[in-house]
Amino acid sequence: MKLVLSKEARLLDQEAIEGWGYPSEMLVEAAGRACWEVLQRQGFFTEHTGDEKIVVLVGSGNNGADALVVLKNLLFCGALTPASCAVVFCKAPVYPPQSVRDRLLFVVNRCGCPLYHWEEEKERITKFLQEAPFIIDGLLGTGVHQPISGAVQSLVDVVNEIRSQREAGKSPCIISIDIPSGLYDGWKAADGAVRADYTLAIEPLKACLFSPEGRKMAGTILPVTGIFPPPLLDSLTGGELQTFAEALPSLKKLASLPTNYKHERGVVEIYGGAEGTTGAPLLSARGAQYGGSGLVRLVVDNHLLPLVAPGAGGIMVVSQKGARERPLATDVMVVGPGWGNGPERASLFSELVRERPAGTGLVIDADALRWCENFSYGGKAVCTPHVGEMEQLLIRLNERSPLSFPQGKIVREMLLSQPLPLLQEVSRRLEAVILFKSHILWVVAPDGRWSVIDGLVPVLAMGGTGDVLAGLVGAVMARIKRQTGGVDPYQAAVIAGLLLMEAGKTVQKEGFCDPTAVVAAVGKLAGSLWLSQG
Numbered sequence: 001m002k003l004v005l006s007k008e009a010r011l012l013d014q015e016a017i018e019g020w021g022y023p024s025e026m027l028v029e030a031a032g033r034a035c036w037e038v039l040q041r042q043g044f045f046t047e048h049t050g051d052e053k054i055v056v057l058v059g060s061g062n063n064g065a066d067a068l069v070v071l072k073n074l075l076f077c078g079a080l081t082p083a084s085c086a087v088v089f090c091k092a093p094v095y096p097p098q099s100v101r102d103r104l105l106f107v108v109n110r111c112g113c114p115l116y117h118w119e120e121e122k123e124r125i126t127k128f129l130q131e132a133p134f135i136i137d138g139l140l141g142t143g144v145h146q147p148i149s150g151a152v153q154s155l156v157d158v159v160n161e162i163r164s165q166r167e168a169g170k171s172p173c174i175i176s177i178d179i180p181s182g183l184y185d186g187w188k189a190a191d192g193a194v195r196a197d198y199t200l201a202i203e204p205l206k207a208c209l210f211s212p213e214g215r216k217m218a219g220t221i222l223p224v225t226g227i228f229p230p231p232l233l234d235s236l237t238g239g240e241l242q243t244f245a246e247a248l249p250s251l252k253k254l255a256s257l258p259t260n261y262k263h264e265r266g267v268v269e270i271y272g273g274a275e276g277t278t279g280a281p282l283l284s285a286r287g288a289q290y291g292g293s294g295l296v297r298l299v300v301d302n303h304l305l306p307l308v309a310p311g312a313g314g315i316m317v318v319s320q321k322g323a324r325e326r327p328l329a330t331d332v333m334v335v336g337p338g339w340g341n342g343p344e345r346a347s348l349f350s351e352l353v354r355e356r357p358a359g360t361g362l363v364i365d366a367d368a369l370r371w372c373e374n375f376s377y378g379g380k381a382v383c384t385p386h387v388g389e390m391e392q393l394l395i396r397l398n399e400r401s402p403l404s405f406p407q408g409k410i411v412r413e414m415l416l417s418q419p420l421p422l423l424q425e426v427s428r429r430l431e432a433v434i435l436f437k438s439h440i441l442w443v444v445a446p447d448g449r450w451s452v453i454d455g456l457v458p459v460l461a462m463g464g465t466g467d468v469l470a471g472l473v474g475a476v477m478a479r480i481k482r483q484t485g486g487v488d489p490y491q492a493a494v495i496a497g498l499l500l501m502e503a504g505k506t507v508q509k510e511g512f513c514d515p516t517a518v519v520a521a522v523g524k525l526a527g528s529l530w531l532s533q534g
Contacts, residue, residue: 001223001246002204003452004238005420006142006185009206012236013062016228028062028100030227032069035177035200038222039070044175045079045134052171053086055125055132057155059139059181060091060101066177066202067138068104075111082112086128090118090139090151118155129162133171137194139181142206147191148182156182160195178202179209180217186418193217200224204233205241210452212387212416212438221454239420239450242443242494244502248529251495254479255530256292265294266478269323269330270471271352272337272366273300278307280338280366280467283515285315287471288334290523291499292530293478296471297330299323320348331478332361332487336368337467346371353377361477361487364432365470372430373397379446381432382473382489386466387415390436394422397429420450433489435473437466441497445490453497457504464515465500472496472522479530499525 004012016022039045045054056071058064071087074080087109093102109115116125129135137159139152148156163174175198182193185208199218201209203225208214223241256265268288272281281298288296297316300308309317318326335352339345349371356362362381364372369389373396385393391412397403403425405414414422419436423444427434436442439461441453476499477492503521507513 001225001241001243002233002236002238003207003210003241004204004236005207006145008236008238009142009204012204012228012232016232020229020232024062025100027227028065028104029069031178031202031224032066033073034224034226035066035202036070036073038200038224039074039175040077040079042222045074052131052133053084053128054080054134054136055086055088055128055172056136057139057159057181058087058089058101058105059141059152060089060099061141061143062100063141063177063181064089064138065099065101065104066141067136068101068108070136070138070177071108071113072104072111075108075113082108082114085113086116086125086132087113088116088118088125088128088155090155092117119151122154126158129159129172133173135159135172135174137174137176137181137196139194141178141181142184144182144184146184148193152181153192156192156194163195173197174219175200176218179206183208183214183217186414187211187214188413188417189213189216195219198222202227204228204236204238207239207420207452208418210241210440210442210454211418212440214417215440215454215456237448239452242451242453242498244498247495247498251498251529254476254483254495255532258532260294262294263329264482265292266475266482267295267297267328267331268293268334268471268474268478269297269299269328269332270334270337270474271299271348271368272335272339273298273304273308274338274340275304277338277340278304279464282308282311282315283464283467283519284334284337284365284471284474285312286516286519287468287522288475289314289471290519290526291472291475291496292526293475295328297323297328330357330360331481332363332474334363334365334470334474336365337470339367341367341370350374359481359487361474361481361489361492363470363474363477366466369393372432373400375430377430377432379431379433380487380489381430382435382477382493383430383432384435384437384466384470384473386437387412390415390422390426390434393426397426420444424448424450433493435469435493435497437469441501443490443493443497447490449490451494453494453501455501457501457508459508459512460500460504460518462515465504465518468515468519468522469496469500472499
C-alpha cells in the first residue's frame with residue numbers, strides 16, 4: 001500500500017481534480033463513504049442505544065467534510081438518529097454555504113443534527129465529550145504543517161484529557177479521519193495532536209502516521225481504499241507500507257526445492273561476540289539458521305570458543321584464525337552482534353569489508369555500526385541501527401562532511417518525528433540499505449525505494465531480538481542470492497522485518513518469552529513458506 005508525505009497527498013488531490021476532472025465534492029464523498037464502509041465492516045455503532053451523543057469534530061477543510069459524509073451515511077442507513085449526534089466546529093459555517101464542508105453541515109443540520117460552536121459552548125460540549133461513546137475526529141488533515149494553536153488546540157487538549165481519564169476499555173472511543181488532527185510531517189510530541197484509538201487512514205497512507213512519535217497517536221490503523229483511480233496511485237513515487245498478508249505471494253516464490261543441498265539454501269558467516277556478550281552472536285546465528293540458511297558459521301575470538309561452541313548445535317564455530325585458514329563460499333557476512341568496540345575490532349571490520357569477495361552481501365549490526373561510515377558499500381549492504389545508534393552515526397557523518405539538516409538535539413527529534421529525509425541521506429552516502437529499528441521498522445535504499453513495516457509488537461522489546469533480526473536479514477539475503485544470482489539488500493531487509501514482526505505476533509499470544517521463542521516462531525513461519533509441504 002502506498003505511503004506519501006503530506007505535501008504529496010495534497011498534490012495528488014490537485015492532480016485528481018485538475019488532471020482527472022474529479023470535482024472536490026466527488027473526492028470528499030468517495031472518501032467519507034469509504035470510511036463509513038470500513039466502520040460498518042468493523043462493527044462500529046451497532047450497539048449504540050442513542051442515550052449518549054456521538055460527537056463529530058468538524059474542521060474547516062475537506063477532512064471535516066469527510067467526517068460529515070461519514071455522519072451523513074450513518075444517519076441515512078439508520079445506524080444513528082439525529083438526536084444521538086452532536087456536530088462541533090471551531091470555525092462557523094457561512095450561509096448560503098460556499099464550501100463542501102459548509103454544504104454538508106447544512107445537510108446534516110436539515111436532517112436534525114444539532115450544531116455547536118466550540119468557543120461559544122465549551123462547557124456544554126465538554127459534557128457531551130465526557131459522556132460520548134464515540135468521538136469522530138475530522139478537525140485537521142494534511143494541510144497542517146505547523147503545531148496547532150488557538151481554539152483547535154484547546155478542543156484537542158480537552159479531548160485528550162478526557163481520553164487519559166477514562167477507564168480501560170471504556171468510552172469514548174476516538175476515531176480519526178485520515179490522520180489524527182494535528183499530526184504532520186515533522187510533528188513532535190510537544191506540538192499536540194488528537195490521540196486516537198482508531199485511524200481511518202485514506203490511501204495513499206501518510207508517512208507521518210508511521211514516524212516513531214506519530215505512530216503513538218494513531219491507535220489501530222484501518223486502511224481506507226478505493227478513493228483514487230489505480231493509475232493515479234501507481235504514478236506516485238512514494239514508499240510502501242509492507243504487510244505480511246500482501247507480501248505472501250512474493251514470499252512463497254523464494255521456496256527451496258526438495259533437491260536443494262545446504263549451500264543452495266545460502267551460506268551465512270557471522271562475526272560477533274565478546275566477553276559478557278556471547279549470547280548476541282548465538283542469537284544472530286540462530287536467526288540465520290531458523291530463517292532458512294543451510295550453513296551458518298560463527299566466528300569468535302579464540303578464548304570464547306569454549307563458551308560458545310557447546311551451545312551452538314548445528315552451527316559451525318571457529319576462531320578468526322580458523323576462518324582465515326578455512327574460508328567458506330560465503331553468500332552474506334553479518335558483522336557486529338555483541339562484538340565490542342576495541343581498536344582491534346575497527347581494524348578487523350575494515351579488513352572484512354575490504355577483503356570480502358565481490359558479490360558477497362553484508363549486514364552491519366550493533367557494535368560494527370561504529371565504523372560503518374568509513375566505507376561505501378555499492379548497494380550490497382544493510383545497516384541495522386536503532387535510534388541511539390542512528391543518532392551517533394549521523395553525528396559522525398556530519399563531522400566528516402556537513403549534512404543537509406540541523407545538528408545537535410534536533411537530530412534525535414527528527415529521527416523520532418520525521419526519519420525519512422535523514423535515513424535517505426545516510427543511505428545515499430553509504431550506498432547501503434538502512435533498516436531503522438524502533439517499535440516500527442523503516443527500510444530505506446540508496447536507489448530511492450523506502451518502506452515501512454508497522455509494528456507495535458511489545459514482546460519484541462527485549463534484548464536479543466535485534467541480533468535475531470540481523471541473522472535473519474543475512475539468511476534472506478543469502479537465499480535471494482542463491483536463487484537469483486545477486487544480492488538484494490532492500491528486499492532482504494523488508495522480508496526479514498516482516499518475518500520478525502509476524503513471529504512476534506505469534507509468540508505474544510502466549511505472553512512474555514525469551515528471544516529463542518521468537519527464533520522458533522521465525523523457523524516455523526519461514527518453514528511454512530519455503531519448505532515443501534508435500
